[in-house]
Amino acid sequence: MIRSFQKALSVSFLAIALASTAAVAAEAPSYGPQLQGFDYPYPLKHFSFNSQGVPLQMGYMDVQPVGKKNGQTVVLMHGKNFCGATWGDTIKALLGKGYRVVAPDQIGFCSSTKPEHYQYTFQQLATNTNDLLKSLKISKAVIIGHSTGGMLATRYALMYPQQVSKLVLVNPIGLEDWKAKGVPYRTVDQWYDRELKLSAQSIHDYELKTYYVGKWKPEYDRWVDMLAGLNSGPGHKLVAWNSALIYDMIFTQPVFYELKNLRVPTTLMIGTSDTTAIGSDIASPEVKAKLGHYNVLGKQAAKLIPHSKLIEFKGLGHAPQMEEPEKFNQALFNVLR
Structure with a gap:
């Protein structure tokens, strides 16, 4: 009788899990290949230019401060599974402190062009971003990069040190x-x-485990919908192809060995419970055990980067600016001051 009850209970849990998966899949919206149909928190603009022989468009937000301007510009660089829109809370806080904010979507991501062929390098993406800022007549800015955007921000600061007043790396x-x-x-x-093969459910499960330390908030659903809707929309194959090229760039073009060459004021802002590591899903158990320990990596990087500062958010994961916006923003303002 107990065994029958346990079996019935297992079947019941399985049915609930399957129903939940089906609900997520059924509710996931569908967006265009440049994220058409998704609402950005501020007006979305496009920068048109030619690169590698093809015309391209970079989507970006360029938002003026609320009230008194302080004369400074902050450029926000998003991560691999993020977009300029995911910086929404940070943008709002920066505007309230008088900063002009530019948040671009890099080529291959979100609201920007997904080329059929493109040689992705961090140098190329940094050049594209620099061309955007030139078009906006911005000669110097605070550069803030999150996740993969942290690798790009590092490369940008190495290439254009005179144009970077401060560098902030958020769980890069x-x-x-x-x-x-x-x-x-x-x-x-x-x-x-x-x-x-990406789906809303697989995105949710990966982010819950790797980014958010097993703690899910309802506001994260919007970002799952954003990625799932882009990946399942009419640009499905082109989006997946660009994503594959970008992952190859991330894996084969480390910036780790050049951290020691940074010559701009740099702050690391690290959620210590983050476990993000590219390729850990196919690594051996022995290798996987050595990867993604941000409670250690942040301290190590701070020692490598000349005169850098380290701010740790104990118990937070990959995106502290989204997990605890108020705490993150207060720490960020202390850095910017």
């Missing part, structure tokens, strides 16, 4: 070289096959 990936630590290489085709 690339504080370790996954390949050197033993993570197997994936070909672009293997990444592509993986990206084609």
Whole structure:
């Protein structure tokens, strides 16, 4: 009788899980290949330019401060599974303190062009961003990069140090070289096959485990919908292909070895419970155990970067600016002052 009850209970839990998965899949919206149909927190503009022989568009928000201007501009660089829109809380707080804010979507991401062929490098994306800022007549700015945007922000500061007043890296990936630590290489085709299989449920499950330390908030659903809707929309294959090329860039172009070369005032803002590590899903248990320890990586990076500062958010994960916006923003303002 007990065994029958346990079996019935297991079946019941399985039914609930399947129903939840089906509900997530059914509710996920569908967006265009440049995220058409998704609402940005501020007016979305587009910067048109030519690169690698093709015309491209970068989506971006350029928002003027509320009230008195302080004369400074902050440029926000998003992560791989994020967009300029995910900086919404930070943008609002910065505007209230008098900052002009520019939040671009990099080529291959979100509201920007997904080229059929593009050689993705952090140098290329940094150049694209610099061209955007030139078009906006911005000669110097605070550069803030989150996740993959932290790798890009680092490259940007290495290429254009005179144009960076301060560099802030928020849980940047690339504080370790996954390949050197033993993570197997994936070909672009293997990444592509993986990206084609993305769903709202798989995005949710990955972010819950890796980004948010097992703690989910209802406001995160919007960002799952954003990614799932982009990946399942009419640009499905083109979005997946660009994502595969970008993952190859991230894995094969470490900035870790050049952290020591940074010459701009740099602050690391680290959620210590983050476990993000590219390729950890296919690494051996021995290798996986060595990856993604941000409570250690932040301290190590702070020692490598000349005269850097480290701010740790104990118990927070990959996106402290989204997990605890008020706490993060207060710490950020202290840095900017």
